[in-house]
Amino acid sequence: MNRLDEVGARARAAARQMTRAAHDQRVDALHRLAELLDTESAKILAANDDDVAAARAEGRAESWIDRLRLDRARLAGIARDLLTVADLPDPLGQAYDQRRLPSGIAVERVRVPLGVLAVIYESRPNVTIDIAALAIKTGNVAILRGGSDTLRSNRALLAAVYQALDGAGLPRDAVQLLIDPDRSLVNDLLRLHEYVDLVIPRGGNELHRFCRENATVPVITGGIGICHLYLDASADLSASLPVIRNAKVQRPSVCNALDTLLVHERVAARALRAVVDLLAQDGVTFRAEPHATLALGALPNDLAARVAPAGPQDFDTEWLSLVLGLKVVSDLEAAIAHIEQHSTAHSDGILTEDRVLAEQFLSRVDSAAVYWNASTRFTDGAQLGLGAEVAVSTQRLHARGPMGLPEMTTYKWVIRGSYTTRA
Amino acid sequence: MNRLDEVGARARAAARQMTRAAHDQRVDALHRLAELLDTESAKILAANDDDVAAARAEGRAESWIDRLRLDRARLAGIARDLLTVADLPDPLGQAYDQRRLPSGIAVERVRVPLGVLAVIYESRPNVTIDIAALAIKTGNVAILRGGSDTLRSNRALLAAVYQALDGAGLPRDAVQLLIDPDRSLVNDLLRLHEYVDLVIPRGGNELHRFCRENATVPVITGGIGICHLYLDASADLSASLPVIRNAKVQRPSVCNALDTLLVHERVAARALRAVVDLLAQDGVTFRAEPHATLALGALPNDLAARVAPAGPQDFDTEWLSLVLGLKVVSDLEAAIAHIEQHSTAHSDGILTEDRVLAEQFLSRVDSAAVYWNASTRFTDGAQLGLGAEVAVSTQRLHARGPMGLPEMTTYKWVIRGSYTTRA
Numbered sequence: 001m002n003r004l005d006e007v008g009a010r011a012r013a014a015a016r017q018m019t020r021a022a023h024d025q026r027v028d029a030l031h032r033l034a035e036l037l038d039t040e041s042a043k044i045l046a047a048n049d050d051d052v053a054a055a056r057a058e059g060r061a062e063s064w065i066d067r068l069r070l071d072r073a074r075l076a077g078i079a080r081d082l083l084t085v086a087d088l089p090d091p092l093g094q095a096y097d098q099r100r101l102p103s104g105i106a107v108e109r110v111r112v113p114l115g116v117l118a119v120i121y122e123s124r125p126n127v128t129i130d131i132a133a134l135a136i137k138t139g140n141v142a143i144l145r146g147g148s149d150t151l152r153s154n155r156a157l158l159a160a161v162y163q164a165l166d167g168a169g170l171p172r173d174a175v176q177l178l179i180d181p182d183r184s185l186v187n188d189l190l191r192l193h194e195y196v197d198l199v200i201p202r203g204g205n206e207l208h209r210f211c212r213e214n215a216t217v218p219v220i221t222g223g224i225g226i227c228h229l230y231l232d233a234s235a236d237l238s239a240s241l242p243v244i245r246n247a248k249v250q251r252p253s254v255c256n257a258l259d260t261l262l263v264h265e266r267v268a269a270r271a272l273r274a275v276v277d278l279l280a281q282d283g284v285t286f287r288a289e290p291h292a293t294l295a296l297g298a299l300p301n302d303l304a305a306r307v308a309p310a311g312p313q314d315f316d317t318e319w320l321s322l323v324l325g326l327k328v329v330s331d332l333e334a335a336i337a338h339i340e341q342h343s344t345a346h347s348d349g350i351l352t353e354d355r356v357l358a359e360q361f362l363s364r365v366d367s368a369a370v371y372w373n374a375s376t377r378f379t380d381g382a383q384l385g386l387g388a389e390v391a392v393s394t395q396r397l398h399a400r401g402p403m404g405l406p407e408m409t410t411y412k413w414v415i416r417g418s419y420t421t422r423a
Numbered sequence: 424m425n426r427l428d429e430v431g432a433r434a435r436a437a438a439r440q441m442t443r444a445a446h447d448q449r450v451d452a453l454h455r456l457a458e459l460l461d462t463e464s465a466k467i468l469a470a471n472d473d474d475v476a477a478a479r480a481e482g483r484a485e486s487w488i489d490r491l492r493l494d495r496a497r498l499a500g501i502a503r504d505l506l507t508v509a510d511l512p513d514p515l516g517q518a519y520d521q522r523r524l525p526s527g528i529a530v531e532r533v534r535v536p537l538g539v540l541a542v543i544y545e546s547r548p549n550v551t552i553d554i555a556a557l558a559i560k561t562g563n564v565a566i567l568r569g570g571s572d573t574l575r576s577n578r579a580l581l582a583a584v585y586q587a588l589d590g591a592g593l594p595r596d597a598v599q600l601l602i603d604p605d606r607s608l609v610n611d612l613l614r615l616h617e618y619v620d621l622v623i624p625r626g627g628n629e630l631h632r633f634c635r636e637n638a639t640v641p642v643i644t645g646g647i648g649i650c651h652l653y654l655d656a657s658a659d660l661s662a663s664l665p666v667i668r669n670a671k672v673q674r675p676s677v678c679n680a681l682d683t684l685l686v687h688e689r690v691a692a693r694a695l696r697a698v699v700d701l702l703a704q705d706g707v708t709f710r711a712e713p714h715a716t717l718a719l720g721a722l723p724n725d726l727a728a729r730v731a732p733a734g735p736q737d738f739d740t741e742w743l744s745l746v747l748g749l750k751v752v753s754d755l756e757a758a759i760a761h762i763e764q765h766s767t768a769h770s771d772g773i774l775t776e777d778r779v780l781a782e783q784f785l786s787r788v789d790s791a792a793v794y795w796n797a798s799t800r801f802t803d804g805a806q807l808g809l810g811a812e813v814a815v816s817t818q819r820l821h822a823r824g825p826m827g828l829p830e831m832t833t834y835k836w837v838i839r840g841s842y843t844t845r846a
Contacts, residue, residue, distance in 0.1 A: 016763060019789055101808050105797050112789060115819050193635060197819040212616060216635045218642075218820040239842035246844035340439060351842070362837050366442055366535060374528050374840030383845060384836060385524050396538050396620040396833045397641040398821040410819045413807060414785050417797030419662035419774070421669035422806060 004188045007143060007176055008195025011116045014173035015141040019113055021170055023090040029136050029168035030086040034079040036160040037129070041075050047156035048125065055123075055149050068123045068149055078129050081388070085133050088387045091405040092139050095414070104420045109411040113139035115197035117390075117408070118189050118217065122203045123147030128157050132175045134390050136165070138408040141174045143196065145189060148181040155179065190215040200391045205318075220399065222392045225255030225346030226318050227376045230335040230361070232352035233264040237271055239373075240351040241278050246375040247349075249282040253320050255392065256347050256369075256379040260315055260325035262335045268295035268328045275326070280306050284322045287314045291328035315342045332357055339365055346394050346401075347376040368394060368401035427611045430566060430599055431618025434539045437596035438564045442536055444593055446513040452559050452591035453509040457502040459583040460552070464498050470579035471548065478546075478572050491546045491572055501552050504811070508556050511810045514828040515562050518837070527843050532834040536562035538620035540831070541612050541640065542813075545626045546570030551580050554625075555598045557813050559588070561831040564597050566619065568612060571604045578602065613638040623814045628741075643822065645815045648678030648769030649741050650799045653758040653784070655775035656687040660694055662796075663774040664701050669798040670772075672705040676743050678815065679770050679792075679802040683738055683748035685758045691718035691751045698749070703729050707745045710737045714751035738765045755780055762788055769817050769824075770799040791817060791824035 002008070018026075037044070048070040055065050091111060098108040117140050121127045128146055135142035146154050154177055162172050178185055190199060193216045200220050201211045208223040229247060231240055247258035263271050272295050276286060280303055287310040288296065296307060307326075315325055315338070329335045332350075339348050349371030350361040358372040369379040379401055381389025386404025393399045399407040425431070441449075460467070471493040478488050514534060521531040540563050544550045551569055558565035569577050577600055585595050601608055613622060616639045623643050624634045631646040652670060654663055670681035686694050695718050699709060703726055710733040711719065719730065730749075738748055738761070752758045755773075762771050772794030773784040781795040792802040802824055804812025809827025816822045822830040 016787075016789070020787060099808050101806070103801070103806065105801055107807050115789075212639045218818060220820075236842065242844055243842050250845060349838075358839075362839075364439075364443060366439070366538075366835060369836040369838060372839045374838050374843040375845050377845040378526070378528060378838055378840075378843075379836070383524070383526065383528075384530050384838070385522050395641060397643075400833055401836050410821075410823055412789060413792040413802070413824050415772075415792060415797050415801055415807070416781075416785075416795045417801075419659065419666050420797040420801075421665055422673060422798050422800040 002188050002192055003185065004178075004192050005195070007178070008116070008192045010173040011141045011143055011176060012195050014171040015113065015115050017171045018139045018141055018174050021139060023092070025168050025170060026136050026139060027086045029164045029170055030082050030133055032167045033129070033133065033160060033164035034082040034086075036163055037075050037079045037082070040156070040160050041072060044075065044153065044156040044160070045070060045072070047152040051150055051152045060149070064123065068125065068153075070125055070153060074126065078126050082129065082133050085137050085388050088137065088405055091409050103423065105415050105417045108414050110414050111409045112412050114408055114410050116141045116143065116195055118143040118145065118192070118196045118199045120145045120186060120189070120199065120201045120203070120207065120211065121147070123149040125150045125153040125157060127202060128154050128177075129161075131390065132161050134388060134405070134408065136170070136174060138405050140408055141176075143176045143178065143189065145178045145186060151179060151181070187214055190217060193217045202391060220391055220393045220395060220403070222394045223255065224318050224344045224394065225257070225379075226259045226316065226342060226344045227256060227346055228260045228262060228339050228343055228348045229258055229376065230262040230329070230332070230339070230350045231264060231267070231271055232332070232350060232354060232357055233266040234353040234357070235267075235351040236353060237267065237274060241274060243351060243373070243375050244275055245278055245282065247377055248279060248284060248324050249322065250375075250377055252322050255318070256376050257320070258324065258376055259317070259319050260327060260342065262327050262329050262338055263292070263295075265291070265295075265328050265330055268292065269297065272296050272326060272328075276303055276307065279324065282322065284324050286324050286326050287311070288326040289328070292326040295328055318344070332360060336361065336364055339367075343367055344394060347371065347379040349374060349376055425611050425615055426608065427601075427615050428618070430601070431539070431615045433596040434564045434566055434599060435618050437594040438536065438538050440594045441562045441564055441597050444562060446515070448591050448593060449559050449562060450509045452587045452593055453505050453556055455590045456552070456556065456583060456587035457505040457509075459586055460498050460502045460505070463579070463583050464495060467498065467576065467579040467583070468493060468495070470575040474573055474575045483572070487546065491548065491576075493548055493576060497549065501549050505552065505556050508560050508811050511560065511828055514832050526846065528838050528840045531837050533837050534832045535835050537831055537833050539564045539566065539618055541566040541568065541615070541619045541622045543568045543609060543612070543622065543624045543626070543630065543634065544570070545630075546572040548573045548576040548580060550625060551577050551600075552584075554813065555584050557811060557828070557831065559593070559597060561828050563831055564599075566599045566601065566612065568601045568609060574602060574604070610637055613640060616640045625814060643814055643816045643818060643826070645817045646678065647741050647767045647817065648680075648802075649682045649739065649765060649767045650679060650769055651683045651685060651762050651766055651771045652681055652799065653685040653752070653755070653762070653773045654687060654690070654694055655755070655773060655777060655780055656689040657776040657780070658690075658774040659776060660690065660697060664697055666774060666796070666798050667698055668701055668705065670800055671702060671707060671747050672745065673798075673800055675745050678741070679799050680743070681747065681799055682740070682742050683750060683765065685750050685752050685761055686715070686718075688714070688718075688751050688753055691715065692720065695719050695749060695751075699726055699730065702747065705745065707747055709747050709749050710734070711749040712751070715749040718751055741767070755783060759784065759787055762790075766790055767817060770794065770802040772797060772799055
């Protein structure tokens, strides 16, 4: 007996209704929700103020409170994103792989919703609307488990979601929020395989690990990105520097940020010095393996203070901060060998003018996203043209990298015969 | 520390080589293997004889021994299946979803192998070759855990697999067999998520449950099929009877066999009597709910002895034997409601002349395979035109129903820029 059996049963029942909902109806719910985020903003912001005050009283860090906080501009941004999702093509209903078989049956596959998705996330109320919208758009049902710090905000947001679902004639149970703060409820959720088709953890590596360890429901894990760029001898150095900088400093706290720069030995001295010169201005510090240190040579004091020898774990660390590993490699083989050993198969790239080397890299490095002459920061649903993303997968089953609307679907086999039997 | 870390690391290294292997090379390995099953048959059959003798000495049932036994004809059949797999189209390498984005990057997805598959199965040596062949064909790596009763047979078969891999210039570690009989090794295998991308249990429901409960590696579970046919009032009864019979009796021990027949009340009396008359000749016994019993009326003694009242669990039981549940329903809605409550979402069908009703059923019943006027027995990789199958999934993530070669692949994102940065 699972304490969430009733939640699950209601979700499954709603999933059956959602599967039958027309695209217009699903889109209507999103339009209504976008409008309600405006008309109900006073209520939502008041609830959010209470959450913020409580978090402050508990001594939460400012960065935490910043993620928790909503204001009129942020609500308007969330509403705009809703309309973007509403406008994306309907991923459901297409029939494909049609064939008629020798037995006489006609077979096809038809795109259907994944079903019931459970999403576990932290204290970011925007994720509540984000997931609700993606679920409604794709005919799925969402069971939401947000951080307990956002309970009041989430309740106010859910009230708007219910109103939008009501208005569109869709079941309220299509979006359910677990409000009981008991943490052991997450364990129950992870074991609700009779009713839940997929658990998506949205949060740090620790949450992903916890889900993988404890779930009997299928999980899509992501989390760690130890990302590499390999600067080949043939690369245009002055064109490469902005790419390296973009990958490292544009948003260092995220999983697609650069962690290690590999540099071909023939250009190591010049390239490494240029990288250190440029990125030092952004506050980056460096961990250099011995050949990189050697190639850098004698540095002015202010730069020398920024470069430390790489420790034994440094190339297996996701920095999530303004730290960059530096390593000299003898050629493409050595670069790929390093990546195979240390990458988490998230995002890895090559900077080169040599098309043959580039294609070798792209075909041999088996990461979720592989790059030629581009920043690793593009590993993101919107940047890769998906319009939205529900998660970024670093596992290989079902979906890799950013998961958009089509990745929130599955298919069923539809077989039509004329009273046909198997021989 | 996991005892299988070394096995896993070798598998991962082999996976990198397999990803780069040309289709010709993979096909060459299968042709060599097919030939070796002939030239090495004496050795293989001698090893299998030892397994059979040991199983007999342990008092195994004849049905068990039959699954374990190889002979020259069965080896030839396995070799023929190998050549069929060899001839299927290469599922790897296609690029799709190509687009150029406003940022200037060119994005595409490319089909790549899933990676390292662990397959846990019972005492069926044919599965060893089956999985090895499917893995090699699709550029994947397989870690095999067969039943301990088949250890000698599997070793002899693996010797042939190694020889075929050697001959084709592919790594031996592409197919590894866990021969340590220690059962706790399965637990280690299920937790080898650093190296294994997917666990496929091939066996009964108990094995699937065990894997779901204990794995940290993604698992594709299958197992239970509680399958339904709904006989509508408009169906051609004489054409429907052979379909019902085929679904129930052709191979009652498998998951796509029929478990429950639902009959529209308007034709219940005539249809149920015809079904009982016909299937009784095959040795079928029946579990009838009260309306079905009523509709059947007074039966001759020999038939009456075959019909028992349905117990409370009967419609939630996968019979795997010559038992059939019978129920009268008032209309399509009632049939769908019964299926939603009792089906395991494996294979469910409607028998009807009414196209509108049929399409309603096909769209609303969300099982892995839904049928109109055909036997549920078609839920099978070969029958649905996949050429081969590695498993039948009853979960919704990644693949539903029979998994063929394309379902043994995933994709990576390939991004090409011109020193492009994210704005």
